[in-house]
Amino acid sequence: MSSVANIALAGSFMASLGTLLAGALALAQRRFHVDEDPRIDQVEAMLPGTNCGACGTPGCRQFALTLISGAKTPDECTVATRDAAQSIADFLGVAVGDHEKRVARLACAGGNHVAKNSAQYKGMHTCRAASLVGGGGKGCTWGCLGLGDCADVCTFGAINMDATGLPAVDAALCTACGDCVTVCPKQLFSLHPVSHHLWVACNNRGFGNAEEAQCEVICNACGRCAMDAPEGVIEIRDHLAVIDYRNNALASPDAMERCPTGAIVWMQNNGMRKGRDAKKILRRAAL
Amino acid sequence: MAWFGRQRNTFARGIHPPGHKETEAHPIRRLDFAPRLILPLNQHIGKPAIPIVHKNQEVVRGEPIAKADGLFSAPLHAPATGRIEKIDLMPSVKGPKVQSIILKVYSADDQRVRYERPRNMNTLNGSAMIAAIQETGMVGLGGAAFPTHVKLAVPEGYAIDYLIINGCECEPYLTTDHRVMLEWTDDLLAGIAYVQQACGAPRVLLGIEDNKHNAAARIAARLPADGNIEVRSVRTKYPQGSEKLLITVLTGKEVPSGGFPYQVGCVVQNAGTVALLGRLLPRTQGMIERVVTLSGPGINKPGNYLVPLGTPMDYVLEQLGFNGSAGELILGGPMMGTSVASLDVPITKAVSGILALTRETITQQVDGTVYPCIHCGRCLQACPLHLNPTQLGLLAANRDYQAMQDRYHLQDCFECGSCSYVCPANIPLVQYFRIAKAMLREQVA
Numbered sequence A: 001m002s003s004v005a006n007i008a009l010a011g012s013f014m015a016s017l018g019t020l021l022a023g024a025l026a027l028a029q030r031r032f033h034v035d036e037d038p039r040i041d042q043v044e045a046m047l048p049g050t051n052c053g054a055c056g057t058p059g060c061r062q063f064a065l066t067l068i069s070g071a072k073t074p075d076e077c078t079v080a081t082r083d084a085a086q087s088i089a090d091f092l093g094v095a096v097g098d099h100e101k102r103v104a105r106l107a108c109a110g111g112n113h114v115a116k117n118s119a120q121y122k123g124m125h126t127c128r129a130a131s132l133v134g135g136g137g138k139g140c141t142w143g144c145l146g147l148g149d150c151a152d153v154c155t156f157g158a159i160n161m162d163a164t165g166l167p168a169v170d171a172a173l174c175t176a177c178g179d180c181v182t183v184c185p186k187q188l189f190s191l192h193p194v195s196h197h198l199w200v201a202c203n204n205r206g207f208g209n210a211e212e213a214q215c216e217v218i219c220n221a222c223g224r225c226a227m228d229a230p231e232g233v234i235e236i237r238d239h240l241a242v243i244d245y246r247n248n249a250l251a252s253p254d255a256m257e258r259c260p261t262g263a264i265v266w267m268q269n270n271g272m273r274k275g276r277d278a279k280k281i282l283r284r285a286a287l
Numbered sequence B: 001m002a003w004f005g006r007q008r009n010t011f012a013r014g015i016h017p018p019g020h021k022e023t024e025a026h027p028i029r030r031l032d033f034a035p036r037l038i039l040p041l042n043q044h045i046g047k048p049a050i051p052i053v054h055k056n057q058e059v060v061r062g063e064p065i066a067k068a069d070g071l072f073s074a075p076l077h078a079p080a081t082g083r084i085e086k087i088d089l090m091p092s093v094k095g096p097k098v099q100s101i102i103l104k105v106y107s108a109d110d111q112r113v114r115y116e117r118p119r120n121m122n123t124l125n126g127s128a129m130i131a132a133i134q135e136t137g138m139v140g141l142g143g144a145a146f147p148t149h150v151k152l153a154v155p156e157g158y159a160i161d162y163l164i165i166n167g168c169e170c171e172p173y174l175t176t177d178h179r180v181m182l183e184w185t186d187d188l189l190a191g192i193a194y195v196q197q198a199c200g201a202p203r204v205l206l207g208i209e210d211n212k213h214n215a216a217a218r219i220a221a222r223l224p225a226d227g228n229i230e231v232r233s234v235r236t237k238y239p240q241g242s243e244k245l246l247i248t249v250l251t252g253k254e255v256p257s258g259g260f261p262y263q264v265g266c267v268v269q270n271a272g273t274v275a276l277l278g279r280l281l282p283r284t285q286g287m288i289e290r291v292v293t294l295s296g297p298g299i300n301k302p303g304n305y306l307v308p309l310g311t312p313m314d315y316v317l318e319q320l321g322f323n324g325s326a327g328e329l330i331l332g333g334p335m336m337g338t339s340v341a342s343l344d345v346p347i348t349k350a351v352s353g354i355l356a357l358t359r360e361t362i363t364q365q366v367d368g369t370v371y372p373c374i375h376c377g378r379c380l381q382a383c384p385l386h387l388n389p390t391q392l393g394l395l396a397a398n399r400d401y402q403a404m405q406d407r408y409h410l411q412d413c414f415e416c417g418s419c420s421y422v423c424p425a426n427i428p429l430v431q432y433f434r435i436a437k438a439m440l441r442e443q444v445a
Helices: A003-031 A038-046 A059-068 A080-094 A127-131 A149-153 A179-183 A210-212 A224-228 A245-250 B126-136 B148-150 B176-183 B183-200 B214-224 B243-250 B271-283 B314-318 B358-364 B380-381 B389-395 B403-410 B418-422 B427-443
Strands: A102-106 A160-161 A167-169 A189-193 A198-200 A234-237 A239-244 A264-268 A271-273 B028-030 B036-040 B062-069 B082-090 B098-105 B161-168 B204-208 B229-234 B265-269 B289-295 B301-308 B328-331 B351-359
Touching: A038 A080, A059 A080, A080 B389, A102 A167, A102 B265, A127 A149, A127 B427, A149 A160, A149 A179, A167 B301, A179 A189, A224 B243, A245 B148, A271 B126, B028 B176, B036 B082, B062 B098, B126 B148, B126 B183, B148 B183, B148 B265, B161 B176, B161 B183, B161 B243, B161 B271, B176 B214, B176 B271, B176 B289, B183 B204, B183 B214, B183 B265, B204 B214, B204 B243, B214 B229, B229 B243, B243 B265, B265 B271, B271 B289, B314 B351, B351 B358, B380 B389, B380 B418, B389 B403, B389 B427, B403 B427, B418 B427
Parallel strands: B028 B301, B161 B204, B161 B265, B204 B229, B289 B351
Antiparallel strands: A102 A189, A160 A167, A198 A264, A234 A239, A264 A271, B036 B098, B082 B098, B289 B301, B328 B351
16 A cells, blocks of 8 residues: 555544544533533632632632522622622622621731840741741740741732831731731731721730830730720730720720830721820830 | 661661760769759640649759649659749740749758658569659650650550660760760669669660760670670761661661551660669659750850759859850750750750850851752752652742641651751751641641
């Protein structure tokens, strides 16, 4: 046989095999077709697509499924803007929901201009690594190390390290995904609804002059906030003021006015206010 | 180097850091009592001890001041006669503050041990011996501080063939076990008999690195005639003193991944631990002091000192003279020890040495620049457990901790630091692994 015939034979064989298998695939596609709610794709397209998991489902598609089943409301996606959530609600014909926006809050105000270091850490520039070497060298062993693991891990650029080496959370950008909560080796972050205005920016469980010498904005467990707040809002536990947010409705800025160190603050509109008796911190440079 | 199979008297891979055993000829001396002793309640692995004293109570040297919380715990004894100042949070080596008993020492007291009585050691059988060992509050003095009695209480169904006494002391600088084996030889042999009684091992192997010939020779000369105890010289190499590696070297058996030595019929005890037990048990005394190597270029009077537990670092440095600019203080050896962040940190049961480095020595040796991994594979040639630090390091950089655990046996790594030591790119591999382990622990919790 000539080589041309060989090529023609092989070519036609492959072509007919291809046609046969394509036919089988076309048949199978028709036979095994699964009808899927077309809204899943449409809702997923309307979601931000970050797959951050802040809503409690493994990703945006799963969240779209729960939206259609009615188990969750559109505003539980903390990344989508209010308008985007509203348009999903309109599209599905459901209520947008009344979940309150939550933000990450840091329970420490000991920047390097007010808190001392007992040792100088040298090594990998992460809080995790530092905390494994004698706790990181900060005088207050509970306090923020300021090496910015939280700023690194934040997908949304909501955390920036400020001039004093503390992470500043931009409430407008924060989606409460909880990555900073997991990454912080000192467990200083927690997620709170924005209506939790009263906030203890300290996590120091120690007591006495030695602790107060390490940081100027320490909660020294004097108890004035607990006295000034309505019953059941603040109590002193382990030498630290602890706010019971179940009674959040009763909280008012009065509770923090007499705080001598300014450890307890009033958070509102992306800013924080200290009481009138809080000592004035004039220093700006690092200690 | 052997070409095939096992190497003689050592394990495969590992590293040879400079020994720096400058203090090996310094006899053990006693350090004075500090005016104030800080005694953390968790000086051991396991549950913290429960204080049985109250504020302002007077205690005599050797008196129990905290009791063990269950089996997996160890009691504490007063290292000096004095008054309990308070029980409060104090800085620890690891960082977080821990509950500690603070003891004000009576400086006028002669500090004799008043809380002891002779004990007839012949009447103690296995379980009574283990209980007696727990009463001493003894923990592994090599650095891990694992309660000794827990290691000796072998679970049912396992027979122990060998008691292995670990006299390797492979960490650079440290010479405590060396001095103890030389000076407390009789206590060591007595301790071996007690520990043998407790775990029921018919044979004893003493593994000593070949840079401590004088200690090996001295022990060999005093061995009992029955021939149950054998002194074996092993090659000087880091980390020869790792429990699982020493078992393999001396017996040829391999402890399974995630397993315990008793599964291959072995119990391993540090030589210093056994020697101290040999001193304490016949007197019914608790552990109140330990031998600590104080060394490094920053210390004026280096040596091996018998230090009361709870002595704060600043007192030790004041006594021995800390020269040069303040550099770095390491509790333990330079390979596996930890830098301290506060001078209030006390000497605990786990501290085998204090290494004082001056700023000059650190800057000479450390170039902080980290270069990218070029897959040269030197860490693979160093890892004594045949892990793959290269791959583990790359996964750690991507924060894929689960894969490190599931596919690359992260939990078998005992953080000897050989990989970081040899890495030409200065990649802090062992630090990555410690972070990974910490993250995985938190995920479980």
